[in-house]
Amino acid sequence: MRIRLLGTGTPTPSLRRQSSGYVIHIGAEVLVFDHGFGAHHRLLELGVKATDVTHLFFTHLHYDHCGDYGRMILTRWDQGAGEVGDLQVFGPAPLARMTEQLFGVGGVYESDLVARTSHGCSLGIYEARGGMLPRARPSPRAQELKLGDIVKQGDWSVEVGDARHFQPYLTTFAFRLKHQGVTFVYSGDSGPCPTMEEFARGADVLVHMCHYLSGTALNEPFAESCMGHMELARLAEAAKVQNLVLTHITEQFDKPGVRERVIGEMARVYSGNLFFGEDLMEIPVTRPGLAKLM
């Protein structure tokens, strides 16, 4: 299992940190978890094409987690030229409605899709790429998930867990991916969630929202729906997580000295391996290795 971070930022515009996205390679399969604005650009920087992606999972439908959904589907469809199957997409309701409203007949991309499936120029390009006429529209297979569902494909599975975020307005999940004894857990966006400790127990890698310095929450709903660094350190220690990756990082952390303070304070509570997430970072499923000096 190869784990790389696409976007470690938030909705706040940033060139350094794009919005949420993670890519996991398992053999020939490529799983993407969340796809916020800019995450697709990072995917390209890693040399992964939309046509390589086989499964897309959304934790929730905040735009910083699904803003690049259109780019993924349209690019994959256009470049795939009928040679790659429709993407399998998983996430909470109303994923099916969103998918239909984006790509369905009369949807957001209707005029483009009509043009690209009708105009001679587009059809010529499509045939030059190896496509066979008539040209079909993209039809991603969107499957809405419920808490406790398990998506099982080949030798990996993804279990759907609870997260505490913007309910009841927005259903939000965490995901637990298992493959050959390796467990990857992604919190999605979550504040302190009563079931997360059990859900993340023993994870080789936990990628978790770390949104603010504990003690600086703006109000009670903020503290309930977003994660502070010390709450996260205590969670990861209690769950005996091997590698903890901080993500969904705000500009509050990206000031000289503050990151070091965060790491230092968390390391006094959490005894595993701590990774301060950066876009394009690869996370080992074992312990971090040392590079040779010479």
Ligand SMILES: [Zn+2]
């Ligand atoms: Zn978010």
